[in-house]
Amino acid sequence: FQPKVLAGKRLLITAGPTFEPIDPVRGITNHSSGKMGFAMARAAAEAGAQVTLVAGPVHLPTPRGVTRYNVTTAQQMHDLVLPQAASHDVFIATAAVADWRPATLNEHKIKKDGKKAAPTFELTENPDILAAVAALQPPPYCVGFAAESENLLEHARAKLVRKRLPLIVGNLGPATFGRDDNTLLVVDADSHHALPAGGGSADKLALARELMQDIAKRLRV
Numbered sequence: 001f002q003p004k005v006l007a008g009k010r011l012l013i014t015a016g017p018t019f020e021p022i023d024p025v026r027g028i029t030n031h032s033s034g035k036m037g038f039a040m041a042r043a044a045a046e047a048g049a050q051v052t053l054v055a056g057p058v059h060l061p062t063p064r065g066v067t068r069y070n071v072t073t074a075q076q077m078h079d080l081v082l083p084q085a086a087s088h089d090v091f092i093a094t095a096a097v098a099d100w101r102p103a104t105l106n107e108h109k110i111k112k113d114g115k116k117a118a119p120t121f122e123l124t125e126n127p128d129i130l131a132a133v134a135a136l137q138p139p140p141y142c143v144g145f146a147a148e149s150e151n152l153l154e155h156a157r158a159k160l161v162r163k164r165l166p167l168i169v170g171n172l173g174p175a176t177f178g179r180d181d182n183t184l185l186v187v188d189a190d191s192h193h194a195l196p197a198g199g200g201s202a203d204k205l206a207l208a209r210e211l212m213q214d215i216a217k218r219l220r221v
């Protein structure tokens with residue numbers, strides 16, 4: 001049983017990877033499984049929130065009671081999230097958004113041609129969805145995620161400041177993509193603590209439930 005600590009709150013959550021097409025059959029993506037974002041959506045709904053989930057390409061069932069939109073690219077995710085963000089109390093960005101996309105989309109499949117050199121691609125930067133939402137006036141309560149391979153606390157703090165966030169959650173576990181368990185580091189402007197609170201690691205749903213309790217407390221103060 002989960003206490004309904006988020007009753008009456010509206011939460012918007014991004015999850016999964018994005019896929020940036022190169023041509024009709026190829027693209028740039030990453031190994032995000034979407035599991036953490038979907039666990040966050042489920043935990044938020046269990047805690048009584050109205051939840052909107054914007055998911056990149058993943059094969060995961062929609063948690064009960066959650067309104068889900070599917071997108072492919074970072075630009076689509078941005079264009080769906082931005083107009084909705086102002087009507088939500090909390091925005092949680094768990095998606096592993098591709099930082100760059102091919103500058104031009106080839107309408108037809110790029111063919112291999114033994115005589116020609118291998119193709120080269122120019123990349124262009126994708127919009128930073130989280131930074132754009134955090135810049136709204138007034139912004140919803142924004143929670144970012146950070147996947148770093150080193151100096152997690154330092155990088156998470158830097159991200160907090162750069163994107164103007166009240167809270168960021170770092171992945172302490174080594175290879176978390178696709179795994180069911182993890183250890184998180186919850187970082188705000190002047191403190192940090194690890195989850196699960198008892199130490200060790202926990203499955204993503206248990207972590208998401210703890211995080212929702214934590215976020216609910218922060219909304220009340």
Ligand code: C5P
Nearest residue numbers: 093094095097126127128129130144145
């Ligand atoms: O800057 P970096 O990608 O490390 O930041 C990670 C955080 O920012 C995550 O919460 C991610 O969902 C969000 N993000 C975003 N849009 C981007 C890049 C990252 O919302 N284009």
